[in-house]
Amino acid sequence: MSGEPPYDPDASETIDLARRKEGPNPPPPAREPSEAGSVVVESLRQAQRAAAPYLTMTRIAFARLARDRLARAGALVLACLMLLAVFADVLASDRPVACRWDGVVYLMPNVTQPPALRGLDVARMRREEEPGDWVIPPLVAHGPRSPAEGEALVAPLHAGHPLGTDAQGRDVFARVVHGARTAFVVGLGASAVLVLIGVVLGGLAGFVGGAVDALVARAVEALTAIPTLVLVLVVEALVPHPTTATLLWTIALTRWTELARLVRAEVLLALGNDYVTAARALGASPPRVLWRHVLPNAIGPAIVAAAFGIASVVLVEAAVDFLRVGSPDTMASWGEAMGEARLHAGAWWLVVFPGLALLATLVALNLVGEAARDALDPRLGASGPTVPGA
Amino acid sequence: MLRYALRRVLWAIPTLLATSLVLFLVTTLAPDPATRGDGGAPVDEARRARFLDLPRLFNTDPQDVRSRVAAAVAHVASGDAWHEEGARELDRLGGAALPYVLPTLEALPPDERGRVAVALAPVAQRMGLRDAQSLSRPDAAVLFWTHFWDDRALDFTRTGVERAVQRLVEHGSDLRESDLVALDTYALPELVAAMSTTTDGVALERLTRLANHAAGRGPVLRPDASPARVRRAVADWKEWWFVHATDFVALDGPERAVAMVTETRYGKWLRRAASGELGVSAIDGEPIADKLRARAPVTLTVCALAMLASWALAVPIGALGAWWHGRRFDLASSAVLFVLYATPTFTIAEALRRTTAGHAVAGARMALAVAALAAGSLATLSRWQRAAMLDVVGQDFVRTAHAKGLPAWRVALVHALRNALMPTVTLAGMHLPVLLGGAFVVEEVFGLHGVGFETLRAIEGHDTAWLMAVILACAVAVTAGLVASDLLYGVLDPRVREELVRRQGRPAA
Numbered sequence: 001m002s003g004e005p006p007y008d009p010d011a012s013e014t015i016d017l018a019r020r021k022e023g024p025n026p027p028p029p030a031r032e033p034s035e036a037g038s039v040v041v042e043s044l045r046q047a048q049r050a051a052a053p054y055l056t057m058t059r060i061a062f063a064r065l066a067r068d069r070l071a072r073a074g075a076l077v078l079a080c081l082m083l084l085a086v087f088a089d090v091l092a093s094d095r096p097v098a099c100r101w102d103g104v105v106y107l108m109p110n111v112t113q114p115p116a117l118r119g120l121d122v123a124r125m126r127r128e129e130e131p132g133d134w135v136i137p138p139l140v141a142h143g144p145r146s147p148a149e150g151e152a153l154v155a156p157l158h159a160g161h162p163l164g165t166d167a168q169g170r171d172v173f174a175r176v177v178h179g180a181r182t183a184f185v186v187g188l189g190a191s192a193v194l195v196l197i198g199v200v201l202g203g204l205a206g207f208v209g210g211a212v213d214a215l216v217a218r219a220v221e222a223l224t225a226i227p228t229l230v231l232v233l234v235v236e237a238l239v240p241h242p243t244t245a246t247l248l249w250t251i252a253l254t255r256w257t258e259l260a261r262l263v264r265a266e267v268l269l270a271l272g273n274d275y276v277t278a279a280r281a282l283g284a285s286p287p288r289v290l291w292r293h294v295l296p297n298a299i300g301p302a303i304v305a306a307a308f309g310i311a312s313v314v315l316v317e318a319a320v321d322f323l324r325v326g327s328p329d330t331m332a333s334w335g336e337a338m339g340e341a342r343l344h345a346g347a348w349w350l351v352v353f354p355g356l357a358l359l360a361t362l363v364a365l366n367l368v369g370e371a372a373r374d375a376l377d378p379r380l381g382a383s384g385p386t387v388p389g390a
Numbered sequence: 391m392l393r394y395a396l397r398r399v400l401w402a403i404p405t406l407l408a409t410s411l412v413l414f415l416v417t418t419l420a421p422d423p424a425t426r427g428d429g430g431a432p433v434d435e436a437r438r439a440r441f442l443d444l445p446r447l448f449n450t451d452p453q454d455v456r457s458r459v460a461a462a463v464a465h466v467a468s469g470d471a472w473h474e475e476g477a478r479e480l481d482r483l484g485g486a487a488l489p490y491v492l493p494t495l496e497a498l499p500p501d502e503r504g505r506v507a508v509a510l511a512p513v514a515q516r517m518g519l520r521d522a523q524s525l526s527r528p529d530a531a532v533l534f535w536t537h538f539w540d541d542r543a544l545d546f547t548r549t550g551v552e553r554a555v556q557r558l559v560e561h562g563s564d565l566r567e568s569d570l571v572a573l574d575t576y577a578l579p580e581l582v583a584a585m586s587t588t589t590d591g592v593a594l595e596r597l598t599r600l601a602n603h604a605a606g607r608g609p610v611l612r613p614d615a616s617p618a619r620v621r622r623a624v625a626d627w628k629e630w631w632f633v634h635a636t637d638f639v640a641l642d643g644p645e646r647a648v649a650m651v652t653e654t655r656y657g658k659w660l661r662r663a664a665s666g667e668l669g670v671s672a673i674d675g676e677p678i679a680d681k682l683r684a685r686a687p688v689t690l691t692v693c694a695l696a697m698l699a700s701w702a703l704a705v706p707i708g709a710l711g712a713w714w715h716g717r718r719f720d721l722a723s724s725a726v727l728f729v730l731y732a733t734p735t736f737t738i739a740e741a742l743r744r745t746t747a748g749h750a751v752a753g754a755r756m757a758l759a760v761a762a763l764a765a766g767s768l769a770t771l772s773r774w775q776r777a778a779m780l781d782v783v784g785q786d787f788v789r790t791a792h793a794k795g796l797p798a799w800r801v802a803l804v805h806a807l808r809n810a811l812m813p814t815v816t817l818a819g820m821h822l823p824v825l826l827g828g829a830f831v832v833e834e835v836f837g838l839h840g841v842g843f844e845t846l847r848a849i850e851g852h853d854t855a856w857l858m859a860v861i862l863a864c865a866v867a868v869t870a871g872l873v874a875s876d877l878l879y880g881v882l883d884p885r886v887r888e889e890l891v892r893r894q895g896r897p898a899a
Contacts, residue, residue, distance in 0.1 A: 222408030224820070225868040226861065229827030230845070231416070234857045237849040238420040254412075315734050319827070322736045323834055323846060335736070342740065342835070355737055362732035 061300075064375035071375075074367030077360055085180040092174035094121035094143035099135040101125065110138060142171035144178035144332035156349050164349040166340050176353050178332035183314045183361060186248050191309035193252035195259060195302050202263030203298065206271070207290050216264070220257040228255060228312075232320050247320065251313050259305040263298040270297040300376035307369030311362050318358055334358045394880050402873050409865045410663065414656050416861070418446070420854055439633055440854075441655045449657075452649035454641040459483060459490040466509045467502035477509040484513050484604060485574025486638035489546050492539040495532065504528025507535050514538075516603070517572045546576055555580040559593045567596055575604045575638050582631040585624045594620060601627060605634075622670075625677040629669055632662065663862055669855035673848065678859045681844065686863070688840030692756065692829050696763035697818075704768050705814070708775025709807050712783055724776075731769035735828040738762045739835040752838075759832040766828055767821060774817045779810040812882050819875025822868045 065071050090097055093110035100106070101117065109117050122141035129135065140162060156164040156172075163172040205216035228251065235250045236242040270276060271294060279293050318335030334354035341350035422442055437443055451457075458479065465476030480487055491510065495503055511525035514534065525531040544550070551573060558566045570577050581601045588594060591613040598610045608630060609623040641649045651657050662668065668678035707727070711720040730738075739762035746758060782788065783806055791801040830842030837843070841860060848856040 218404055218408045221405040221872075222412055224823070225405065225409050225865045225872065226412065227823035227827045227864050227868065229830060230861055230864050233830070233845065233849065234861050235416060235419060237852070237857055238416065238854065240421045311732070318734055319736055319831060322734075323831065324849070335734075338736070338740065345744070351740065359729075359733060359737070362734070363729065366728070366732045 061372075061375040065371055068371045068375070070367050071371030074364040074371070077364035078368065081180050081357070081361055081364070082184060084177050085184045088177045088181045090138050092140040092142060092144065092171065092177045093138045094123075094141060095138075096122055096125065096135045096141075097138050099125065100133050101135075103132070140171060140173050142174045144170065144174040153344060153347055163353050164347070166337065166347070166350055167344055172337065172349060172353055175332045175337050176334065176357050179334040179337065179354060180357060180361075182244060182333045183317060183358075186244055186251075186317045187310040187313045190248045190252040190255070190313045191306045193249075194256040194309055195306050197252070198256035198259030198305065199263050199295070199298060199302055201256065202260035203267055203290065203295050205260065206264040206267030207286075207294060213264075216260060220260055223254050223257045226254065228316055229319055232316060233323065236320065236324065247317060251316060255309065255312070259302065259309070262301040262305065266298045266301055267294050270294045304369055304373040304376065307365055307372055311365035311369065314358070314361055314365070391880065395877055398873055398876050398880070402869055406866070406869055409869065410660055410862075411656070413858070413862055413865065414659050417659065417854075417858055418655075441633070441658045444653060444655050444658065446655050449650050449653045452636070452641060452646065452653035454636045454646075454649075455483060455486050455638055456490050456640045458637060459487045462487075463491060463494075463506055466506050467498060469502075469505060473505070480506075480509050481512045482606070483575065483637060484516065485546075485572075485576035486578070488513070488539070488574075488576070489543075490640070492535055492543075495535060495539075501528075503532055507531035510535060513574060517574050518568060519572065542572075545573060548579075551577045551580050555584050555597075558596060559584050559588050559590070562593055562596050567600065570600050571603060578604055578631070578638050579635070582627050585627055589620075591615065591620075594624075598623060598627070605630070621680065622675065622677060625667075625670060625680075626675075628667065632658075632667065668859035668862075671848075671856055672853040673851040673856075678855050681856070682841070682859060682863060685839065685841045685844050688838055689826075689829050689833065689842060690867075692759050692763060692832065692838065692840065693825050695760040696767060696829075697825060699760060699764040700767040700771050701818070703764075704771035705775055705807075705811070707768075708772035708777075708814075709779045709802070709810065711772070711776045712779030712810075713802055713806070715780060715783070723772075727769045727772055730765060731773060733766075735762060735766040736831045736835065738765050739832045743835055755836040755838060759836040759838055762832045762835070763825065763828045767825055770821060770824070771814065771818065775810065775814050778813040779806060782806045782810040812879060815875055815879050815882060819872045822871040823864075826864050826868065 084091065089095075089108075089110040095110035095113070095117065096106075097110060098105070098107050099109060099117075101120075104116070106112075106114055106117065121143075122135060122137045125133075125135050141160065152165060152167050152169045156162060158164070161171050161173065163176065165171055166175070201216050201219075205213045231254060232247060232250050236246060239246050276289060276293050279289050284292070317333065318338070321333040321335035322339040324336075324339075334357055337354035338351055338358075341347060344350065417440075420440070422437065434443075462476040462479040462483070465472040466480065480491070488510075491506065495506065498506065505528065508526060508528055508531045511520075511522040511531055514520045514525055515522040519538070520534060525534055551570075554566065554570055554573075555577065558570060570581075578601060581597050581604075585594065585597050585601075588597070591611070594611045594615070595613045598608070602608050602610045609626055611620060611623050615623070636649075636653065652661060666679055668682070670677055671681060707723055711723050714720050739759070742758050742762050746754075788801060788806050791805045792798075796805075829840070830845065832838070833840045833842035834846055841863070845857065845860050847853075848860075
């Protein structure tokens with residue numbers, strides 16, 4: 001995120017319509033290549049190159065983001081946590097990363113879960129190893145769901161559990177790492193869907209107006225009135241077998257309202273601009289006006305909403321699992337791990353590690369979201385403040 | 391102002407309707423007992439209690455006692471594979487079915503007539519008229535029912551039953567009671583209606599006994615029953631009647647048209663929700679409305695106190711932060727609030743609970759819960775307040791006020807803060823749902839027996855009625871809060887109410 005992004009004329013086209021791009025027109029096909037003509041074209045090109053780089057909102061935004069140390073730190077933390085989520089199976093699993101068993105070589109059986117190795121874990125494979133077999137274990141040889149016999153509430157750094165175990169003997173490190181996966185899947189998935197719904201409905205409400213606007217406005221108000229946490233709790237209780245997908249869809253289908261409101265406001269603002277009138281006068285069809293001239297204005301709010309959306313989804317997910325602790329359906333999740341800690345006062349490691357992971361994620365997401373909002377806010381000067389809390 | 395207020399309140403109605411539609415869709419998520427495999431009467435009854443036998447949004451052919459009787463009579467008369475079910479149905483419908491069976495008895499062929507008359511024999515026994523044994527012969531049964539209808543047809547009118555029930559309540563006697571026994575289920579609408587209007591123990595005993603005799607189910611009250619028991623029994627009867635009313639009442643003319651909308655899952659659900667009759671708890675059989683009334687004060691107190699506390703702190707912190715923009719206080723408070731903002735409420739609550747060991751006293755627990763909840767909203771509110779104040783501080787009228795030579799405190803309080811408060815007021819309304827969700831968490835952590843605590847127990851006990859009631863109550867509370875905050879905004883800012891009135895009732899988004 002450091003340094004100037006490479007100059008990309010197309011990127012500006014999608015963002016900056018308030019300042020219609022005058023940027024590099026392709027040179028007109030030279031009809032008669034004369035010496036004087038080529039000199040003129042060449043000098044024009046030189047002038048273009050010498051001119052200050054053309055400022056688009058994207059470039060300004062990226063420049064501001066790159067200057068923001070807190071945003072960089074937040075992005076770094078997020079990147080690390082996402083790596084944890086992606087490589088969760090390599091970091092903590094009860095299957096090996098690779099092994100040779102009964103003469104067959106398995107690569108990544110922790111991911112592929114081959115049926116031939118059903119019922120085997122690393123510890124057992126070690127014990128029953130025959131000559132010629134070999135096992136490469138993951139960093140921690142415990143899965144998030146498999147309880148280790150007689151190893152309940154082991155303190156950190158004991159018995160091969162770097163972060164200890166919970167009351168059921170499940171490895172805390174595995175649960176933290178796999179919890180990252182749950183958090184990011186739910187967070188990214190739900191906010192992707194809610195951004196899509198919010199942009200489409202908000203855009204239509206602002207652009208079409210009339211009955212559509214009224215309908216969307218009612219839907220927005222109706223959904224705003226329902227507390228998310230309560231709704232998710234109730235839905236998870238009603239659905240026979242709640243999964244992560246239940247949570248994801250419940251949040252995605254109800255939390256698009258704020259973004260729809262923002263997008264609608266942006267669209268209404270954009271519709272008043274001269275370039276929209278000009279586009280219409282030139283005979284652009286309504287879908288084209290919406291797609292090319294109006295909606296791009298809403299990209300900024302959508303990005304910011306996505307960042308904060310992920311944070312709030314992660315928060316709701318954690319809170320729900322915290323409250324529903326002990327329910328058999330829950331995935332490995334930070335909130336659930338902390339809920340478990342409530343029942344065992346002495347086991348500080350059950351609170352601290354998942355809590356830190358959760359707090360780091362939320363702080364990082366909020367930092368990035370804040371920075372993105374400031375960076376995309378045209379009212380702030382090109383060097384606007386990016387103090388947290390602004 | 392009044393026009394504005396009225397308009398805003400009226401606009402809450404379509405919003406509530408839309409909310410109710412969403413919540414109704416949530417109820418449809420609950421699994422249908424029929425899909426679990428084993429059929430049979432208990433499952434049918436469970437499905438009916440949740441109106442799963444009705445279509446979702448529109449009922450083209452609402453069932454009433456007449457159509458049910460016609461179907462049952464057809465089965466019994468033809469003696470087909472379902473004739474036993476048909477006879478059972480006639481027995482269940484009882485006296486209410488008679489006005490629709492007996493006049494048509496003549497028109498049936500003799501053998502069919504006999505089968506129907508015999509199928510009605512248990513009803514005669516329940517009415518205390520004849521032993522079922524003596525009516526087991528078709529010709530005797532037909533003769534009995536023909537005579538019965540010739541003699542008693544005039545008793546089967548709604549006004550007659552109403553008067554009879556009223557007299558029974560006012561000066562009950564055994565004779566009047568046996569008159570009503572002879573009407574069987576035909577008297578049920580008036581019996582159930584009278585239960586909620588009288589408080590007299592003896593009258594309630596007679597009413598519930600009659601209803602129980604006719605319906606073959608439901609609680610019977612003793613004359614010395616406690617008020618709580620009376621309330622529970624009456625709620626049970628009303629609940630049952632709400633589900634089964636169309637078994638015993640005919641829908642005619644306009645009623646039928648209305649029933650196309652009301653006799654649907656959504657219609658039933660909405661009517662029940664709007665009348666505050668939320669059913670009975672699956673855990674302890676208490677009426678949900680009573681339970682809600684008992685638990686809500688705790689939750690509302692926690693929310694209100696947390697709201698007040700966070701406002702009292704957030705406004706000065708946010709305003710001062712913006713006033714001293716970029717100075718040490720601003721940076722420090724921003725950093726602290728930022729971390730607080732990102733910290734989940736349950737972490738704050740859990741940390742508070744662990745650090746303060748002695749929380750056995752209810753008052754102390756309440757204070758801690760309020761503190762935990764307020765900490766979360768403090769961060770949000772003060773950040774909003776700071777942003778709003780920053781917007782205002784940069785504006786010309788503030789500079790003018792400074793230039794006029796006003797003291798700084800006066801500029802800050804009168805000119806800047808007053809304007810900067812307004813966005814926070816609207817946003818505070820939007821913050822309500824978060825606050826309610828947070829209240830659920832702190833109640834659970836600190837063991838306060840409020841709505842949230844009860845909800846988590848309901849989740850463990852699969853108490854669907856409570857869950858639906860809670861989410862509905864939350865939605866209503868939040869809508870009321872939003873309306874209140876809009877009204878407050880209208881009081882503070884005349885431009886807002888003018889705009890709303892001018893725009894023909896589109897509330898400010």
